[in-house]
Amino acid sequence: MSARVPGHVLVVGVDGVRFDFLAADSAPSVWALGQAGFLAPVPVDEATPTWSGPCWATIATGTGVAGHGITGNDLTGHRLAEHPDFVTLATRAGLPTLLAVSGWPPLALPEDGGPLFAEATRREFTAVPETGLAWDAARRADREAGLDAWDTADEATTAAAAAILAAAAPRLSFVYLGAVDFAGHATGAGTAYRAALRAADQRVGRLVAVVRSRSSGPEENWTIVVVTDHGHLDEGGHGGREPEVTTAWAAAAGRGIRPGAPPLITRQEQVAPLVLAAAG
Numbered sequence: 001m002s003a004r005v006p007g008h009v010l011v012v013g014v015d016g017v018r019f020d021f022l023a024a025d026s027a028p029s030v031w032a033l034g035q036a037g038f039l040a041p042v043p044v045d046e047a048t049p050t051w052s053g054p055c056w057a058t059i060a061t062g063t064g065v066a067g068h069g070i071t072g073n074d075l076t077g078h079r080l081a082e083h084p085d086f087v088t089l090a091t092r093a094g095l096p097t098l099l100a101v102s103g104w105p106p107l108a109l110p111e112d113g114g115p116l117f118a119e120a121t122r123r124e125f126t127a128v129p130e131t132g133l134a135w136d137a138a139r140r141a142d143r144e145a146g147l148d149a150w151d152t153a154d155e156a157t158t159a160a161a162a163a164i165l166a167a168a169a170p171r172l173s174f175v176y177l178g179a180v181d182f183a184g185h186a187t188g189a190g191t192a193y194r195a196a197l198r199a200a201d202q203r204v205g206r207l208v209a210v211v212r213s214r215s216s217g218p219e220e221n222w223t224i225v226v227v228t229d230h231g232h233l234d235e236g237g238h239g240g241r242e243p244e245v246t247t248a249w250a251a252a253a254g255r256g257i258r259p260g261a262p263p264l265i266t267r268q269e270q271v272a273p274l275v276l277a278a279a280g
């Protein structure tokens, strides 16, 4: 099938999910996408600091740090005007688009040098109250409040995106879920992190189900992509070059993606071109 035929694309970005934690029982929705298409490790290259800012910028723009100029979580000084994100490019091409972001402002709002995603037809942002205390939470109560707050925000973002996908089917949607990364920072890659991963996977499953249950779904030619930006240390945290941190991943299924064929994404720069081609 030609990549030029118009299609619909749903991209779910789940922040900070370790590749080695993905399995049929721990993340069945992502695993099923891998069975229907591919699920592959995507190394963060040597030039890219393993922070959310630069990794998501590379995923969103299809260019590396030398292009977009983002090296940390403050995006100030970026060159996104020359290297726009895939939602903006689709929006400028006249396609209806959706940006639904949970918790981390610079992806969607003019904060900390953002927004990384500049233009979208529909834009939903769910704030997480008192994020600041919890990133480095020393007290157990703070950690638990933070986990609850991020879970609530991811849930609200998922519900908003599901409603829009069911009603309107934007041609290109990006949904960002942040609770897994928060759990890694707050508690390490342990029980709470695994629970957050399971919750994120269930949310991916809900969004996939909404798309697949659309009555005009087959003609809409859906491609679904799920992607993370970096992993986490056992004790929580990232930013270095440890394998569990530098091994990001992507899963995709849909039009033109043959199950069992070599993965179409093995570098973070390959996400945006695949997404834009699938949207037509």
Ligand SMILES: [Zn+2]
Pocket (backbone or CB within 6 Å): 015, 016, 051, 052, 053, 181, 229, 230
């Ligand atoms: Zn991240």
